[in-house]
Structures are given as structure tokens and as C-alpha cells.
Amino acid sequence: xxxxxxxxxxxxxxxxxxxxxxxxxxxxxxxxxxxxxxxxxxxxxxxxxxxxxxxxxxxxxxxxxxxxxxxxxxxxxxxxxxxxxxxxxxxxxxxxxxxxxxxxxxxxxxxxxxxxxxxxxxxxxxxxxxxxxxxxxxxxxxxxxxxxxxxxxxxxxxxxxxxxxxxxxxxxxxxxxxxxxxxxxxxxxxxxxxxxxxxxxxxxxxxxxxxxxxxxxxxxxxxxxxxxxxxxxxxxxxxxxxxxxxxxxxxxxxxxxxxxxxxxxxxxxxxxxxxxxxxxxxxxxxxxxxxxxxxxxxxxxxxxxxxxxxxxxxxxxxxxxxxxxxxxxxxxxxxxxxxxxxxxxxxxxxxxxxxxxxxxxxxxxxxxxxxxxxxxxxxxxxxxxxxxxxxxxxxxxxxxxxx
Numbered sequence: 001x002x003x004x005x006x007x008x009x010x011x012x013x014x015x016x017x018x019x020x021x022x023x024x025x026x027x028x029x030x031x032x033x034x035x036x037x038x039x040x041x042x043x044x045x046x047x048x049x050x051x052x053x054x055x056x057x058x059x060x061x062x063x064x065x066x067x068x069x070x071x072x073x074x075x076x077x078x079x080x081x082x083x084x085x086x087x088x089x090x091x092x093x094x095x096x097x098x099x100x101x102x103x104x105x106x107x108x109x110x111x112x113x114x115x116x117x118x119x120x121x122x123x124x125x126x127x128x129x130x131x132x133x134x135x136x137x138x139x140x141x142x143x144x145x146x147x148x149x150x151x152x153x154x155x156x157x158x159x160x161x162x163x164x165x166x167x168x169x170x171x172x173x174x175x176x177x178x179x180x181x182x183x184x185x186x187x188x189x190x191x192x193x194x195x196x197x198x199x200x201x202x203x204x205x206x207x208x209x210x211x212x213x214x215x216x217x218x219x220x221x222x223x224x225x226x227x228x229x230x231x232x233x234x235x236x237x238x239x240x241x242x243x244x245x246x247x248x249x250x251x252x253x254x255x256x257x258x259x260x261x262x263x264x265x266x267x268x269x270x271x272x273x274x275x276x277x278x279x280x281x282x283x284x285x286x287x288x289x290x291x292x293x294x295x296x297x298x299x300x301x302x303x304x305x306x307x308x309x310x311x312x313x314x315x316x317x318x319x320x321x322x323x324x325x326x327x328x329x330x331x332x333x334x335x336x337x338x339x340x341x342x343x344x345x346x347x348x349x350x351x352x353x354x355x356x357x358x359x360x361x362x363x364x365x366x367x368x369x370x371x372x373x374x375x376x377x378x379x380x381x382x383x384x385x386x387x388x389x390x391x392x393x394x395x396x397x398x399x400x401x402x403x
Contacts, residue, residue, distance in 0.1 A: 031370075
């Protein structure tokens with residue numbers, strides 16, 4: 001019988017597995033960062049910072065994606081979110097460290113952002129955008145982002161813990177009241193942050209869809225990691241008795257929706273830019289559709305949209321833990337490629353774009369992945385695997401068991 005009186009603590013076997021994976025992730029992260037630092041001397045500081053940005057922004061996006069999907073669940077409810085809420089919370093707590101990891105990019109901004117360097121003084125475009133793109137305001141925005149993102153992370157996790165301890169609906173209401181405006185605030189801040197750290201790499205280019213595209217990618221990254229985690233937890237007590245095919249099916253449908261949203265926004269941005277056919281706008285795609293970069297774009301079309309879309313249309317594949325796990329891993333891998341595609345082509349020649357990839361572009365996502373997963377595996381068993389104080393917990397546990 002399933003009740004809310006059970007503890008749903010992680011089993012000793014699961015704790016041991018998470019500890020083992022945490023140690024592996026820590027080791028991989030340390031080796032990766034040592035290699036990344038060594039790359040400063042072999043590849044140079046500019047390439048180091050570009051690769052650093054690729055790795056950091058992907059894994060930072062995983063934590064932020066988990067944060068926004070946590071708020072979506074708290075506002076909308078639903079059995080799917082109840083099963084992954086603890087994983088979403090643990091993933092969101094990585095934001096504390098990932099926000100601090102932006103400091104090298106903040107400190108050495110002139111070496112990666114052209115608008116922050118001495119050459120910007122002679123550029124009319126940079127001067128026209130100087131009111132926003134200037135270092136003092138850049139530093140201030142970084143602090144503002146941290147206060148907002150980490151503040152939401154702190155209160156959502158604190159009130160969730162108190163909800164468990166007190167079983168009081170007061171904290172459930174607080175979680176919902178913070179999450180509703182929190183989703184809007186997330187979209188605004190992520191839009192500005194995507195301009196700061198990604199779009200301003202090419203200071204001549206702009207897109208009004210860019211922030212939403214980044215947000216959709218972050219949500220997809222976060223949910224893919226969480227779905228893979230749920231399948232992993234389903235191998236151990238007590239989750240192996242609690243997860244139903246309906247839960248997996250719902251999460252699979254959510255992944256499908258996010259894949260479609262990302263594809264819609266990416267195509268809309270391309271279509272609007274293509275239709276306008278303005279030199280300052282098409283330059284972004286000229287670099288990415290020539291010189292070998294077009295193959296990366298084709299890979300994104302096939303592996304980021306077409307293949308996951310086709311697979312996630314199947315009910316049987318979504319309900320099968322083995323197949324949904326593999327689909328989630330595929331999406332995670334291709335999401336790294338997408339972030340790489342957003343960053344690196346900005347540094348190729350517009351006249352003669354040439355595809356190049358540094359070994360640091362491979363090392364950086366691995367290094368940050370080790371750090372992120374170590375934090376995630378450390379935080380996951382800190383609380384019961386289900387939110388025991390949530391009002392609709394019993395309804396969520398019964399989801400898929402009606403017959």
C-alpha cells in the first residue's frame with residue numbers, strides 16, 4: 001500500500017551508488033579542469049575562454065532549466081512533477097556554484113568579447129550599443145542575475161523542506177506564489193543573460209527570439225537529465241515500486257513538447273532572418289552554413305529535432321524506461337553540440353568561414369559535467385525522494401495505477 005507516511009528515504013544501495021558516481025564525477029571533473037587549465041598554455045587564453053564558455057553555459061543551463069521546470073510544476077501541478085521534484089530541486093542547487101563559475105568570463109571579458117576590448121572604441125556599432133554593452137553595467141548585471149536566480153533557488157528549496165517537515169499548506173501556497181512570477185522573471189533574466197554571454201560574442205548581430213531559444217534549450221537540457229535520473233532511481237527501492245509507465249509517458253510527452261518548442265523557435269529565427277536578408281543579420285547564419293559548419297547545423301536538424309521527434313511520438317518508446325533513457329542521453333549530447341554551435345562560429349571569418357574545433361571544446365563540457373554531476377549526486381540523497389508534504393502526493397502516486 002502506498003501512503004504518505006512512508007519515509008521514501010534513499011536505500012543504502014542507492015546511497016552507495018550515488019556516492020560512487022559522485023566520486024567518479026569528481027575525479028573526471030578534476031582531471032578535466034587540470035587539462036582545461038593546461039590548455040591556456042597550449043591553445044592560448046582566448047580559446048580557453050571560448051571553450052570554458054561552451055562547457056559552463058551548457059551545464060549552467062541544466063541547472064537553470066531544472067529551476068524553471070520546477071516552478072512550472074509548482075504552478076501547474078501534475079503527477080509527472082511529483083516524481084521528479086526532488087531531482088529538480090537537487091539540480092537547481094548546482095546554480096550556486098555555476099553562477100560563481102562565471103567569474104573568469106567576467107574578469108577576462110575583454111579577451112573574449114570584442115565590445116569590451118580596446119578595439120571597440122573605433123566601432124560605430126559598439127558605440128551605438130555602449131549604453132548596454134559596457135563593463136561596469138556588465139558587472140552589475142552579473143550580480144543582479146545572481147541575486148535573482150540564487151534567491152529563487154534558495155526559497156524554493158527552503159520552503160519545500162519546510163513543507164515536508166510541517167505538512168502545512170502554507171508552504172505549498174508560498175511555493176506556488178513565488179513560482180508564478182518566478183517563471184516570468186526567469187525568462188526576462190535569461191534573455192538578458194543570453195545577450196550578455198552568448199549573443200554579444202557577435203556584437204553586430206541581434207535576434208528578438210534568441211532569449212526564448214536559449215530558455216527552451218535549457219528546459220530541454222534540464223528535463224533530459226532529470227528523466228535519465230528518474231530511470232536510474234527506478235532501479236532502486238523505493239522508486240522501483242512507485243514509478244509507473246504513465247509517469248514515464250507524461251515525461252516523454254514533456255520532452256517531445258520541448259523538442260518541438262526548440263525546433264519552432266530555431267526555425268522561426270532562421271526564417272525571419274532569411275526573409276529580412278539584411279547584411280548585419282544574415283552574417284550569423286553565413287558563418288554557420290558554410291566552411292564545414294553546415295554539417296554541424298545538419299546534425300542539429302537531424303539529432304536535435306528529427307530523430308527525437310520521431311522516437312518520442314511512440315507511446316511504447318516513451319513508456320519503456322530503457323528507450324526513454326537512451327533518448328534523454330541523446331538529447332543531452334546533442335544539446336552540447338548546440339551550445340558549441342552558438343559560440344565557436346562567432347570567431348571564424350565571415351569572408352571565409354572554416355570549421356575548427358579545439359580539444360578544449362571537448363574537455364570543457366566534460367570538466368564542467370564532472371563538477372555539476374558531483375554536486376547533483378551529492379545533493380540528491382539529502383532529502384526524501386518524494387515531497388511528503390505536497391498536497392497532491394497520493395494522487396501522483398496513484399497515477400497509472402487506477403486499473
